Amino acid sequence: MKYFSTRDREKRNLFSLKEAAFMGLAPDGGLFVPEFIPKVDMEEVERRAAISYTEMALYLTEQLFPDEFESNELRAMLEKIYDFDCKLHHMEGDKYTLELFHGPTFAFKDFGAKFMGGMIGLLNKSSEELIVLTATSGDTGSAVANGFYNVDGIKVVVLYPEGKISNLQESQMTTLGGNIRPVKVNGTFDDCQALVKAVFNDKEFRQIKNITSANSINLLRWIPQSFYYFYGYYLWKKATGKTMPEIVVPSGNYGNLTAGMLATFMGLPVKKFTAASNSNDIIPKLLMSGNYEPKASIRTIANAMDVGNPSNYERMVYLYDDSFEKLTAALNGYSCDDEEIRKGIKEIYEKYGYVSDPHSAVGYNAAKHYDIDGFWLSTAHYAKFGEVIKDTLGQEFEIPAALKTAMSKPKVAKTMGNDIDQLKDYILNGI
Ligand SMILES: *Cc1c(COP(=O)(O)O)cnc(C)c1O
Numbered sequence: 296m297k298y299f300s301t302r303d304r305e306k307r308n309l310f311s312l313k314e315a316a317f318m319g320l321a322p323d324g325g326l327f328v329p330e331f332i333p334k335v336d337m338e339e340v341e342r343r344a345a346i347s348y349t350e351m352a353l354y355l356t357e358q359l360f361p362d363e364f365e366s367n368e369l370r371a372m373l374e375k376i377y378d379f380d381c382k383l384h385h386m387e388g389d390k391y392t393l394e395l396f397h398g399p400t401f402a403f404k405d406f407g408a409k410f411m412g413g414m415i416g417l418l419n420k421s422s423e424e425l426i427v428l429t430a431t432s433g434d435t436g437s438a439v440a441n442g443f444y445n446v447d448g449i450k451v452v453v454l455y456p457e458g459k460i461s462n463l464q465e466s467q468m469t470t471l472g473g474n475i476r477p478v479k480v481n482g483t484f485d486d487c488q489a490l491v492k493a494v495f496n497d498k499e500f501r502q503i504k505n506i507t508s509a510n511s512i513n514l515l516r517w518i519p520q521s522f523y524y525f526y527g528y529y530l531w532k533k534a535t536g537k538t539m540p541e542i543v544v545p546s547g548n549y550g551n552l553t554a555g556m557l558a559t560f561m562g563l564p565v566k567k568f569t570a571a572s573n574s575n576d577i578i579p580k581l582l583m584s585g586n587y588e589p590k591a592s593i594r595t596i597a598n599a600m601d602v603g604n605p606s607n608y609e610r611m612v613y614l615y616d617d618s619f620e621k622l623t624a625a626l627n628g629y630s631c632d633d634e635e636i637r638k639g640i641k642e643i644y645e646k647y648g649y650v651s652d653p654h655s656a657v658g659y660n661a662a663k664h665y666d667i668d669g670f671w672l673s674t675a676h677y678a679k680f681g682e683v684i685k686d687t688l689g690q691e692f693e694i695p696a697a698l699k700t701a702m703s704k705p706k707v708a709k710t711m712g713n714d715i716d717q718l719k720d721y722i723l724n725g726i
Contacts, residue, residue: 296361298514300325301609312363313418316411316515317507326609327514332560333358340563344529349377351529352522358561359518364417372413379405381523383530383670386647390662391534391670392655393527399441400467401676401698402434402599403551406523407516408442414515415507416446426506426722427451428494430487433460434599434679437467439509440475450726451509452476454487454718457710463679463702470704476726482713493715494722504722511550512606520554525563531670539566540669543629545658546570547600549578549607551672556614556625566669569627571661573597573636577605579628585619596633596683597653599675629661636660637687650677650684650692 297309302325310318315327335358343351352373357366364372380397398405419425425448429439436453443451453468457479469477480487494500495508509516524542531540542565544552552570559565570578573595581587589604615621631639639656643649651659651673658671677684678694685691694702709725711717 296359296363297330298327299330301328301613304613306330312360312515316415316418316513319508319510319513326512326517326607328610328613329359329514329518332557333361335561337562337564340525341529341532344526347377348381348522348526349373351526352377352519355522355525355561356519360414364414368417372417376409376413381406381526383527383534384649384673385534386643386649389535389668390647391531392658392673393523393530393670394673395523396652396673396676396679399444399697400434400437401679401695402438403520403523403672403674404434404438404511404516405441407511407520407550408438408509410442410519411509411513411515412439412442412444412446412449415443416449419448423448423505425449426504426726427509428454428491428506428722429509430454430484430491431460431468432456432484433464435511436460436477437464440468440471440477443509444471444475445473450474450476452478452722452726454478454480454490456484456487457481459484463681463698465706465708466701466704469706469708470701472707477708478718478721479708479710480713481711486713490713490715490718494718497719500719506722511548517550517554517607517610518557520551521558521561524555524558524565527670527672528563528565537668539564541566541569541665541667542669543569543571543658543661543665543667543671545597545600545654545661545672545674546572546578547575547602547605549605549611551674553607553610553614556611559625560614565625567627568625569629569661569665569667571657571671572628572630573600573657574630574632575600575602576628576630577603578608579630582623582626582628595653596636596680597657600654600657627665629664631657631660637683639663640684640687644688650688652677652680653683 298315300321382394395403592601592603639660652675655673662671
């Protein structure tokens with residue numbers, strides 16, 4: 296299988312998986328997509344899913360990456376990657392949510408980040424040390440750090456702005472040790488990103504050190520997010536006997552939703568998706584007006600979805616052949632503001648005794664709005680947003696043991712100025 300850029304529809308430049316994964320973004324600025332989308336055998340998917348998530352993931356990985364991996368090493372790696380649950384939770388009647396937050400950082404990004412870490416480990420097996428360099432404003436860094444944790448031959452350097460991420464997020468990145476190198480930068484998130492960019496743009500430096508990024512648009516993070524749609528389908532069919540779910544996806548950069556769309560092109564039956572957004576309603580607006588109008592992001596209490604120019608929009612348009620008609624046939628839009636998110640959190644708690652994080656509550660609101668027959672995705676554990684929950688429900692809830700443990704460990708991070716030479720010196724001599 297080869298990969299090409301969403302901006303190269305004639306497929307003039309094809310890339311290997313290793314090339315595409317190490318580059319992240321295509322050279323022309325587009326996003327990588329597979330040369331063709333394989334059709335899977337749904338009976339086989341369900342048979343495998345009945346055994347385990349790993350078995351199902353093995354089958355799907357072999358369809359999507361047919362030439363890159365050897366079956367035994369792939370199975371062993373997938374067993375390491377998917378050592379956490381993916382559960383369908385029944386609220387009441389026909390209300391279900393797919394819980395994607397049982398991974399190491401308690402958010403769905405673990406599914407993509409752990410897969411990427413493991414696969415990069417396999418792709419990089421025989422060569423020299425590889426450095427994964429990334430900047431974070433909070434959640435992505437911990438998902439990447441955990442995704443690459445203990446992967447042989449790899450060191451992860453994560454830059455984050457000092458004093459500008461939550462205590463919990465900082466703990467999740469700085470208490471791992473091992474091959475993870477957190478760097479606290481005296482600056483803003485934009486400064487961190489600029490430092491990473493400067494290193495990537497320095498060709499000379501990159502010839503000395505083997506460096507890659509683990510950006511959320513990387514196809515090794517994007518593609519495995521299609522797997523849990525198959526698994527959710529399997530669980531929901533088993534629970535209800537039905538075969539055409541409607542699926543609601545709380546969205547920001549739309550990597551999650553477009554991965555679900557990819558699953559349907561592989562043969563997963565889905566009646567309709569709903570793009571559920573907070574006040575950053577670029578895609579829901581597009582679905583009404585036909586116009587894509589990116590704008591500056593607005594801060595909300597579902598802040599992992601505060602995106603004003605969703606990077607996966609290009610993949611969405613590509614999948615539906617640039618056809619507005621095809622897109623709207625597959626996708627509904629919904630958006631709600633902070634007040635409605637809080638209302639949703641309260642309602643879920645009062646009706647079902649279930650505590651939902653703000654992002655998942657956007658999903659609930661959309662599922663309710665369209666009275667869907669299917670499930671919404673729950674993208675994070677409520678404990679990651681304890682402040683909002685306490686504010687909204689007037690009480691505190693139990694924190695999972697793994698989070699408590701991380702928070703009780705000493706934080707270890709290198710401190711650095713907003714200084715490119717200092718960063719380069721650290722990468723060359725310090726890590
Ligand atoms: C990243 C994130 C989202 C948004 O996912 P996209 O793939 O960017 O649309 C939603 N909820 C949570 C908790 C997240 O961390």
